[in-house]
Amino acid sequence: MGNADYSYPDNFNSATNHHHVAVPPPQPFVKSLKNTLKETFFPDDPLRQFKNQPPRKKFILGLQYIFPILEWGPRYSLQFFRADLIAGITIASLAIPQGISYAKLANLPPILGLYSSFVPPLVYAVMGSSRDLAVGTVAVGSLLTGSMLSDVVNHNDDPKLYLHLAFTATFFAGLFQAGLGIFRLGFIVDFLSHATIVGFMGGAATVVCLQQLKGILGLDRFTHETDLISVMRSVFTQIHMWRWESAVLGCVFLFYLLISRYFSKKKPKLFWISAMAPLISVILGSLLVYLTHAEKHGVEVIGQLKKGINPASITDLNFDSNYLSAAIKTGIVTGIIALAEGIAVGRSFAMFKNYHIDGNKEMIAFGMMNIAGSCTSCYLTAGPFSRSAVNFNAGCKTAVSNIVMALAVMITFLFLTPLFHYTPLVVLSSIIVAAMLGLIDYETAIHLWHVDKFDFVVCMSAYIGVVFANIEVGLVLAIGLSILRVLLFVARPKTLILGNIPDSVVYRSVDQYKNTNNVPGVLILEIDAPIYFANSNYLRERISRWIDDEEDKIKSSGEIGLQYVILDMSAVGNIDTSGISMLEEVMKIIERRGLKLALANPGAEVMKKLNKSKFLEKIGQEWIFLTVADAVGACSYMLHTCKPKMTSEEYGSNV
Numbered sequence: 209m210g211n212a213d214y215s216y217p218d219n220f221n222s223a224t225n226h227h228h229v230a231v232p233p234p235q236p237f238v239k240s241l242k243n244t245l246k247e248t249f250f251p252d253d254p255l256r257q258f259k260n261q262p263p264r265k266k267f268i269l270g271l272q273y274i275f276p277i278l279e280w281g282p283r284y285s286l287q288f289f290r291a292d293l294i295a296g297i298t299i300a301s302l303a304i305p306q307g308i309s310y311a312k313l314a315n316l317p318p319i320l321g322l323y324s325s326f327v328p329p330l331v332y333a334v335m336g337s338s339r340d341l342a343v344g345t346v347a348v349g350s351l352l353t354g355s356m357l358s359d360v361v362n363h364n365d366d367p368k369l370y371l372h373l374a375f376t377a378t379f380f381a382g383l384f385q386a387g388l389g390i391f392r393l394g395f396i397v398d399f400l401s402h403a404t405i406v407g408f409m410g411g412a413a414t415v416v417c418l419q420q421l422k423g424i425l426g427l428d429r430f431t432h433e434t435d436l437i438s439v440m441r442s443v444f445t446q447i448h449m450w451r452w453e454s455a456v457l458g459c460v461f462l463f464y465l466l467i468s469r470y471f472s473k474k475k476p477k478l479f480w481i482s483a484m485a486p487l488i489s490v491i492l493g494s495l496l497v498y499l500t501h502a503e504k505h506g507v508e509v510i511g512q513l514k515k516g517i518n519p520a521s522i523t524d525l526n527f528d529s530n531y532l533s534a535a536i537k538t539g540i541v542t543g544i545i546a547l548a549e550g551i552a553v554g555r556s557f558a559m560f561k562n563y564h565i566d567g568n569k570e571m572i573a574f575g576m577m578n579i580a581g582s583c584t585s586c587y588l589t590a591g592p593f594s595r596s597a598v599n600f601n602a603g604c605k606t607a608v609s610n611i612v613m614a615l616a617v618m619i620t621f622l623f624l625t626p627l628f629h630y631t632p633l634v635v636l637s638s639i640i641v642a643a644m645l646g647l648i649d650y651e652t653a654i655h656l657w658h659v660d661k662f663d664f665v666v667c668m669s670a671y672i673g674v675v676f677a678n679i680e681v682g683l684v685l686a687i688g689l690s691i692l693r694v695l696l697f698v699a700r701p702k703t704l705i706l707g708n709i710p711d712s713v714v715y716r717s718v719d720q721y722k723n724t725n726n727v728p729g730v731l732i733l734e735i736d737a738p739i740y741f742a743n744s745n746y747l748r749e750r751i752s753r754w755i756d757d758e759e760d761k762i763k764s765s766g767e768i769g770l771q772y773v774i775l776d777m778s779a780v781g782n783i784d785t786s787g788i789s790m791l792e793e794v795m796k797i798i799e800r801r802g803l804k805l806a807l808a809n810p811g812a813e814v815m816k817k818l819n820k821s822k823f824l825e826k827i828g829q830e831w832i833f834l835t836v837a838d839a840v841g842a843c844s845y846m847l848h849t850c851k852p853k854m855t856s857e858e859y860g861s862n863v
Contacts, residue, residue: 229809229810229815229829229832229833229834231815231816231819231824232812232813232815232816273569274335274572275334275335276334276335276336276337276569277333277334277335277607280606284606284608287605288605288606288608289608291603291604291605292604292605292606292608292609292611292612293609293612294602294603295599295602295603295604295605295609295612296604296608296609296610296611296612296613296615296616297612297613297616298480298483298484298598298599298602299342299483299595299598299599299602299609299613300325300612300613300616300617300620301483301484301486301487302483302484302486302487302594302595302598303325303342303344303595303613303617304322304325304487304490304616304617304620305486305487305489305490305636305639306321306344306345306486306592306594306595306639306643307321307322307324307325307344307345307617308321308322308490308510308628308631308636309321309636309637309639309640310345310346310347310350310640311324311345311350311587312633312636313347313350313351313354313416313419313640314345314350314351314353314354314374314587315354315357315358315363315370316353316354316363316370316371316374316587317371317514318510318513318628319513319514319621319625320374320585320586320587321345322513322617322620322621322625323518323584323585323586323621324344324345324581324586324587324588324589325343325344325345325589325613325614325617326517326518326586326614326617326618326621327518327577327580327581327584327586327614328343328344328577328578328580328581328586328589329342329343329344329577329589329610329611329613329614330610330611330614331573331576331577331580331581332573332574332577332607332610333607333608333610333611333614335569335572335573335576335577336569336570336573336607337554337564337565337566337569337570337573338554338557338558338565338570338591338607339557339558339561339563339604339605339606339607340554340557340558340561340596340599340600340604341550341553341554341557341591341596341599341607341610342591342592342595342596342598342599342609342610342613343577343589343590343591343610344589344590344592344595345587345588345589345590345592346546346549346588346589346590346592347412347413347416347592347640347643347644347647348408348409348412348413348416348545348549348647349542349545349546349588349589349590350587350588351412351415351416351419351434351679352412352538352541352542352545352679353374353377353538353542353587353588355432355434355678355679356377356534356537356538356541356542356679356680357370357373357374357377357534357538358432359534360373360531360534361373361531362432369526369531371524372524372525372526373526373531373534373535373538374587375521375524375525375526375582375583375585375586375587376525376526376527376531376535376539376582377534377535377536377538377539377542377587377588378539378578378581378582378586378587378588379525379539379578379579379582379583380535380536380538380539380540380543381538381539381540381542381543381546381575381578381588382539382543382574382575382576382577382578382579382580382581382582383539383575383579384539384540384543384544384575385543385546385547385571385572385574385575385578386571386572386574386575386576386579387575388547388568388571388575389568389569389570389571389572389573389574389575390572392568394567394568394571396544397544397547397548397551397567399687399690399691400544400548400687400690401663401666401690402663403656403660403663403664403666403667403670403686403690404666404667404670404686404687404689404690405548405549405552406649406652406653406656406667406670407653407666407667407668407669407670407671407674407682407686408545408670408671408674408682408683408686409549409647409649410647410648410649410650410653410667410670410671411670411671411672411673411674411675411679411682412647412674412679412682413644413645413646413647413648414436414644414648414671414674414675415434415435415436415674415675415679416640416641416644417640417641417644417645418434418436418439418440419434419439420637420638420640420641421439421443422637423454423458423508423633423634423636423637424454424455424458424459424462424634424637424638424641425443425449425450425451425454425455425458426449426450426451426453426454426455426506426507426508426634427442427443427446427449427450428449429442429446429449430442433678434678434679435675435676435677435678436675436676437676451506451507453502453505453506453507454506454507454508454632454634457493457496457502457507457632457634457635458634458635458637458638461489461492461493461634461635461638461639462638462641462642464485464489465485465486465489465638465639465642466642466645468481468482468485469482469485469642469646476601479598479601479602480602482598483598483601483602485642486639486642489635489638489639490628490631490635490636490639493631493632493634493635494627494628494629494630494631494632495630496632497509497630497631497632498630502632503630503632507632507634508632508633508634509629509630509631509632509633510628510629510630510631510633510636511629512629513621513625513626513628513629514625515621515622515623515625515626516621516622517618517621517622518584518585518586519584519585520583520584520585521582521583521584521585522582522583525582525583541680541683542588543575543578543588545683546574546578546588546589546590547570547571547574547590549590549591549592549593550570550574550590550591551565551567551570551571551591553591553592553593553596554570554591554596555567557596557600560600574590577589593646593647594643594646652667653667653668653671662693665689666686666689666690666693667686669682669685669686669689670682670683670685670686673685673686695742697737698737698738698740698742698743699742699743699746700743700746701735701736701737701743701746701747702736702737703733703734703735703736703747703750703751703754704717704718704719704733704734704736705717705718705719705731705732705733705734705754705758706718706724706732706733706734706776706836707721707724707725707726707727707732708724708725708726708727708840709721709723709724710723710724710725713835713837714837715732715776715836715837715840717734727840727843727844728847729769729770729771729772729843729844729847730770730771730772730773730774730840730843730844730847731754731755731758731770731772731773731774732774732776732836732839732840733751733754733773733774733775733776734775734776734778734779735747735775735776735777735779735780736779737779737780738780738781738782738783738787739780739782739783739784739786739787739790739791740782740783740784740786740787741784741785741786741787744786744787744789744790745790747787747790747794748790748793748794748797751773751775751794752794752797755770755773755797755798755801755803758770770803771802771803771804771843771847772803772804772805772806772843772846772847773798773803773804773805773806774806774807774808774833774836774839774840774843775805775806775807775808776808776809776836777807777808777809777810777811777814778808778809778811780810780811780814781811781813781814782811782813782814783813783814783817783818784817785821788817788818788821788823791818791823792823792826795826795827804831804843805827805831806831806832806833806839806842806843807827807831807832807833807839808833808834808835808836808838808839809833809834809835809836810832815832
C-alpha cells in the first residue's frame with residue numbers, strides 16, 4: 209500500500225457527482241477584524257435601527273435607546289397605571305421590611321435600606337428595559353458587602369468610616385457595571401454558569417440564615433466570620449446567653465412567614481398573602497413589643513430611625529489609598545453578583561411575557577442606579593427575585609411600578625419612621641431567614657446530578673466553599689471549575705467514528721446509532737470542536753489511535769484493508785496555525801501508512817486558512833468534499849475502480 213496510486217480517472221467527477229468546496233474570496237484584514245469585533249461585542253447589532261434614518265429620527269432613536277421610558281411612555285395608558293399602582297404598593301409592603309432587614313445584614317443603619325429603595329428604582333424606571341424587575345437591596349449583596357468590608361473596618365469601632373466605604377464600594381460596583389455595558393463586555397458575566405449561581409446562592413442563603421441566629425437567640429456578641437464552624441462555635445459557646453423570649457418570638461414569626469408562602473405557592477392568586485406577610489410581621493411584632501415592654505426583657509428593637517429624604521453622600525466617598533483596594537474589590541465582586549442575579553431574573557420574567565431584555569442596556573441601567581445611589585446615601589441595589597416575583601404576580605405592566613414603590617417608601621421615611629421604633633430585630637431576622645430559604649434550590653441541585661455530574665460538582669463546590677470557608681472562596685472555586693470545564697472542552701474535544709444509517713446518505717456516530725453500517729476500507733472520523741493550539745496535539749494523537757484501532761479490528765475480521773481516512777469537519781468552526789500544522793502531520797502519518805486523507809465540509813473560515821497556508825495544494829483540492837456522503841462515494845468509487853480489493857492478510861503484508 210505504500211506505493212498506492214490515488215490519481216483520479218478522467219471521468220471521476222462525472223461518475224461520482226463530486227463538487228469542489230469553494231474557497232471564500234480574500235477579505236481585507238481591516239474588514240475581517242471589524243467583522244470579528246462586531247460579532248464579539250455587538251452580536252445583537254444595536255445600531256441596525258439607525259440605518260437609513262434621517263438625523264432627527266436618529267437623535268430620537270438614540271434617546272429612546274438610552275432611556276427606554278421615552279419609547280413606551282407615550283403609549284402609557286390609565287389601564288396600565290391601575291395595574292402598576294397595585295403592583296407598586298404591593299412590592300412596597302415587601303420592600304420596606306426587607307430593606308430594613310438587609311441593611312442590618314450589611315452592618316449598616318436600617319434607614320439605608322429605605323433610602324436604597326427610593327433613588328435606585330427611580331433611575332431604573334427611566335433606564336431599565338425590564339417591565340417586571342423590582343429594584344432594591346438584595347440579601348446576598350448585603351452579606352457580601354458586610355463580610356468583605358468587615359475584613360478592613362469594624363462597623364462597631366468606626367461606623368462612620370465603614371459607612372463611607374459602603375458608599376464607595378457601591379460607587380465602584382456601579383462604575384464596573386456601567387463599564388461592562390458601555391464597552392459591551394457583558395459576556396464576562398456568562399462565566400457565572402447556571403450551576404455556579406445555584407450553588408453560590410444556596411451557600412450564601414445558608415450563611416445568611418446562620419448569621420440570623422444572633423438575632424433569633426438574642427445574642428449580644430457574635431462572630432464576624434461567615435463559615436459554618438465559626439458560627440456554630442459562637443452559638444454553642446454562649447448557650448447561657450440565649451434568650452428564650454427572643455427565640456420564641458422568632459420561631460413564631462418564622463412559622464407564620466413560611467405558612468403564608470406555602471399557601472401562596474399552592475394558590476398563585478393568593479400571592480398577596482406572602483407579599484404582605486413581612487409587613488404584617490413587622491406591625492404585629494412592633495405592637496407586641498410596645499404593649500408588653502419586651503424591649504426591657506431582652507428583645508432588641510430597631511430604635512430611632514432618622515426622618516427625612518435621602519441626604520447627599522457624594523462627599524462621603526472615600527478614595528483613601530489605605531482603603532481603596534478593599535472598596536474596589538468589594539464593588540467588583542458585589543457588582544458581578546448583582547448583575548448575574550438581576551439580569552437572570554429580568555430575562556426569566558421577560559420570557560413569560562414574550563419580550564426582549566437587552567443585557568448590555570441592563571448593565572448600564574444597573575450601573576447608573578448604583579452610581580446615583582452611592583451619591584444619595586444608598587448601598588448596593590439589584591433586582592431581587594422575591595420582590596420581582598411579587599411584582600410580576602401583582603400584574604405590573606411597566607417599570608412605573610418601581611416609581612410607585614419608590615414614592616411609597618419616600619412617604620414612609622418622611623412620615624412613618626417613628627412607627628418602626630419598637631420593631632424587634634428578631635422579626636427582621638425571621639424575615640431574612642424566610643426569604644433565604646427560598647434561595648436554597650435543592651431541587652435544581654438534584655436535577656443537575658441526574659443530568660450533568662460535572663455541573664453538580666461545580667454547584668456543590670460553590671455551596672461548600674461558601675458555607676465552610678467564605679463567600680469569596682466559594683465564588684472563586686466555582687468560577688475556577690467552570691473555566692476549567694470550558695478549557696477541557698477546548699483542550700479535549702470529542703472525536704467520533706461515523707457510520708452510515710441504512711438506506712440513507714446520512715452518517716452518524718456508531719456509538720449513538722447501533723444500526724449504522726461501516727464502509728469497507730474507509731474510516732470516517734468527526735472532529736467536534738474548533739482546532740486550536742490547545743487541542744492540536746491531542747487530536748493528532750487521538751486520530752492516530754483511531755487508525756490503529758481500526759487497523760487492528762480489520763486484521764482480526766479479515767475485511768478489506770483500510771485505505772481511506774475521512775475527517776468530517778462540519779463542527780470545526782475555526783482553525784489556527786497549530787491546527788493546520790496538526791493536519792499536515794496527520795496527512796504525513798496517514799500517507800506513511802499507505803492511506804489517503806480526505807476532508808468533508810470544512811467551513812469558510814477553515815477553507816480560507818487552509819488555502820493561505822498552501823495546505824490545499826498539499827492534500828489536493830479534489831480531496832475536499834461538500835459532505836461525508838460525497839467523500840464516501842468518491843472513496844468507494846476509487847476502491848472499486850482503481851484499486852483491487854485487499855484482504856486483511858494482504859493488507860498486513862503490505863504494511
